Amino acid sequence: MMRMRRPASHRRQRGVAIVTALLLTTLAVTIVASLFWQQQVQVRSMENQRLQLQTRWIVRGALDYARLILRQDGADRGNRTTLDGVWTTPLAETRLDQYIERERVEQENFNATIAGRITDAQSRYNLANLASNRTVSPENVLLFQRLLNNLRLDTSLAQRAAEEVARSQKAPPQQQQQQQQQQQQSQVSNNGQGEPMELQRVEDLLAVSGFTPQAIEKLRDFVIVLPQGTALNVNTAPAELLSALVNNLSMSEAESMVNARKRASYLDMQNFTSQLGGRSIAQSVQAEVRSDNFLVLSQVKLDRATLDTQALIHREPASGNFRTTVVWIRDN
Numbered sequence: 001m002m003r004m005r006r007p008a009s010h011r012r013q014r015g016v017a018i019v020t021a022l023l024l025t026t027l028a029v030t031i032v033a034s035l036f037w038q039q040q041v042q043v044r045s046m047e048n049q050r051l052q053l054q055t056r057w058i059v060r061g062a063l064d065y066a067r068l069i070l071r072q073d074g075a076d077r078g079n080r081t082t083l084d085g086v087w088t089t090p091l092a093e094t095r096l097d098q099y100i101e102r103e104r105v106e107q108e109n110f111n112a113t114i115a116g117r118i119t120d121a122q123s124r125y126n127l128a129n130l131a132s133n134r135t136v137s138p139e140n141v142l143l144f145q146r147l148l149n150n151l152r153l154d155t156s157l158a159q160r161a162a163e164e165v166a167r168s169q170k171a172p173p174q175q176q177q178q179q180q181q182q183q184q185q186s187q188v189s190n191n192g193q194g195e196p197m198e199l200q201r202v203e204d205l206l207a208v209s210g211f212t213p214q215a216i217e218k219l220r221d222f223v224i225v226l227p228q229g230t231a232l233n234v235n236t237a238p239a240e241l242l243s244a245l246v247n248n249l250s251m252s253e254a255e256s257m258v259n260a261r262k263r264a265s266y267l268d269m270q271n272f273t274s275q276l277g278g279r280s281i282a283q284s285v286q287a288e289v290r291s292d293n294f295l296v297l298s299q300v301k302l303d304r305a306t307l308d309t310q311a312l313i314h315r316e317p318a319s320g321n322f323r324t325t326v327v328w329i330r331d332n
Contacts, residue, residue: 051305058096058114058300059309059329066118066296067324070315074322081120081291082235082265090117093299116298121312122291123236124224125244127199129286130158131166132229139282146244150251151218157210164208168198199225226293226312227327231286234272235265245287246279265289292316293327308332 066087073085093115125147129140136159144158197204202220205211222240232245243254257275266272266289273281281287296311312327 048305051302052307055300055302055305055307058112058302059298059307059311062091062114062116062298062300063296063311063313063326063329066116066294066311067313067326069118070294070313070324071322074315074317078290078317078322080235080265080267080289081122081233083120083262084265087118087294091115111301111303113301114298116296119295119297120233120236120291121224121226121293121295122230122233122288123238123241124222125232125241126226126230127161127165127202127205127223128226129229130162131169134166134169134171136162136166137284139284142282143244143285147222147240150240150243151222153215153218154210157208157215160208160210161205164205165199170198201225224295229286230293231288233289233291234269234287235261235289236291245285246276246281248279249276297332 069087073081073087077085091114093113096112096114125144129137130144131137131140141158141162144161145155148155148158199205202216202223202225204225205216205219206213222238232241234242234245237245239251239254239258242257243249243251246254260275266275268289269287272287272289292315294313294315296313298309298311300307300309308331309329310332311329314325314327315322316325317323
């Protein structure tokens with residue numbers, strides 16, 4: 001008995017149906033895989049946000065601890081800030097106990113550590129001192145020139161930096177009114193450019209002609225930009241700055257003073273000037289034996305998240321005690 005052969009059209013329809021089914025299956029698998037991938041990306045993004053938020057809360061806790069240390073240091077020796085205080089002890093990389101407990105319970109591999117240190121912001125020269133009310137301070141320019149010379153940098157950069165600081169400073173109220181009137185009368189000012197931004201970081205000096213990245217690296221540990229003018233702390237300043245601060249003080253003499261300071265810090269400015277052998281400090285240059293501003297450097301690692309921050313803490317006497325305030329926090 002012979003079997004009847006199906007028409008060719010039926011075989012073609014069957015082939016088309018099989019190909020269509022395969023295409024639909026492939027499309028469905030692709031859609032499902034895409035959905036799983038998108039879900040995984042969203043979950044990972046949420047995890048990253050959670051880790052970043054947790055690291056910032058850890059940094060906040062570290063800043064509260066730093067503020068406590070600085071308040072205690074102020075209460076113990078409010079008249080002086082020296083390099084033998086408790087605040088100078090760095091915090092080595094330390095594992096966080098709360099996450100060790102979490103690992104034990106949930107069997108998760110969290111590497112949570114924190115490290116940090118406090119440095120005296122007034123052990124560096126404050127670039128804000130170069131000008132006041134948009135007027136350059138010649139004595140501070142001379143100090144900065146000496147510092148540049150001690151660091152083997154071009155001393156002519158001091159005047160350029162001072163002029164940039166003066167231009168970027170906010171004018172007094174009366175001058176602001178005069179400037180607004182002048183701008184209303186003339187549509188073109190500052191060669192058609194806006195007011196320069198105030199300096200906030202040492203890196204902002206790159207906008208000044210002559211400053212290079214190499215120069216900024218040399219200056220980084222010796223200068224700072226603080227919100228307002230501050231005194232240089234002679235108890236914590238390095239030899240390069242002491243030599244720049246005091247008229248006709250050589251680097252070797254400044255280094256000798258730094259070594260002597262390790263044995264006995266300066267009790268007050270009279271005690272410091274008595275060691276200068278008749279040399280003097282320019283009258284308009286600010287110098288003190290204590291500090292009101294500190295930098296807190298911290299690094300938090302939590303699983304795959306790492307956060308490096310730098311914070312400025314201001315300390316001031318308040319009702320027989322000391323009050324500390326976080327001025328700003330910046331990511332490095």
